Amino acid sequence: MGLLGCGSKGGFQQAAQHNRQQPEKAAEINMQLGIEYMRRQQYDIALNRLEKALEIDPNYADGHNAMAVLYEQLGQTAQAQQHFQQALQLNPSGSDIHNNYGQFLCKRGQWEQAQQHFSRALENPLYRTPEIPLTNAALCAVRAKNYSRADSYLTQVLQKNPESLIALYQMSLIRYEQGQYTDAQNYFRRYLRLGSQSAETLWLGVRLARALNDPEQASQYAAQLRSQYPDSSETRLLNQLERQ
Template sequence: MKQIYKLCILSLLINACTSINPEGNCSPKDKKNAELNVQLGIEYMRRGRNNIALQRLKKSLNFCPSFAKGHNAIAVLYERVAETKKAEFHYQQALKYEPENPDINSNYGQFLCRLNKWKEAEKHFLKAVSDPVYNLPEVPYTNAGICALHNQEIDKAEQYLRKALQNNVKFPRALYQMAVLKYKQNHYPQANDYLLRYLRVAKHTPQTLWLGIRIEKALNNRDKEASYILLLRKNFPDSAEIQMLNQKNYH
């Protein structure tokens, strides 16, 4: 699931190209250079070359210190490498310059959720979806659902995940999380339905295979359970899910 999260965050960074507020007193040339370096930084992040990405993102902010997109991108990078204080600073700087930006609010909400600040995170998720022209409301709704689920607010988690799917019926992360939620509720046929819907639009991950194993075990479908186990062993032999399988840790 971490990999899915990373890809989603990077897509948000790319989508957040339009500035809501002007970048302070930065000249058009400086803003152009700042944008170029952010795009390069994001591409290096995609490739896992975080050191070079950091250099580019710092260079972007040198060109335009009030460039919200640059602060957002570098905050995501610092979060990725567990530099929590630096990530917090740059998220706040990004919101200082573009407080209404839905992508920044969604990213910051997920950051706060990881710090176990659910109520504060929820405010930013709701801020993100309050923008009537935002074209990706399923992302903050899904993030809110995941955060609520982690905080044992099951009803609220389902509410947010359903809103995500109302906005995008094929959104993979929301489908997967609904499958997780239904499994936690012991609603195994529904969990299986959501997992199958996920597989119509996305590929298996170690997490989806592990969930499938547990669902089929609960449904007493031994052949399907064995099929999922085979796929997990074949495609993800070094995953944490293999360790849980070997330890028979089905919780």
């Protein structure tokens, strides 16, 4: 979600005390505190702060948005959905809200509804980070195996940020799935110039090298994968592949 910068715990507590007579500011500060505790996975304290924010201002759309994200992380789907819907009722054009709700829906297989909310997030010409909903829309399309739609979104992401590691990796993966191995390798090389290897990228590297009849490179990636990520699901897939 769009997160506001947070300071130290003590600084926030002092600020909250100074702003008791400013309900809107106090609600915002409590929300920021809640987000920071959420980042630290201190969910009980995060819930307390966000409840306080909404107690101060029940019509605080960003507070409901943050609460929805927290409930989603806690696995409380019904409460998350309720707060997302309240946030959208209070701020129907809120780009961060639409982006977060789109992610929520995508994780539950509601592909088309999710894409509608990503599109709504992009309607605001003043939105400062359009590459975020574009990237999320692309990832959702990949989940749905709608590669042409994902390709369109990822192309837009790379136009805005040619060094987006997520977009470069996903474009390489999509091209591989489509059998366009040379294009896939080009995106993969661009990724490698900028980012570090992970189990996911090494596994893609193995498959790409095999598809391009480069057994030496495939062997190198396989050795790295086994050495660096011996317990990963990608290593298990590699072992299955080599037993075939």
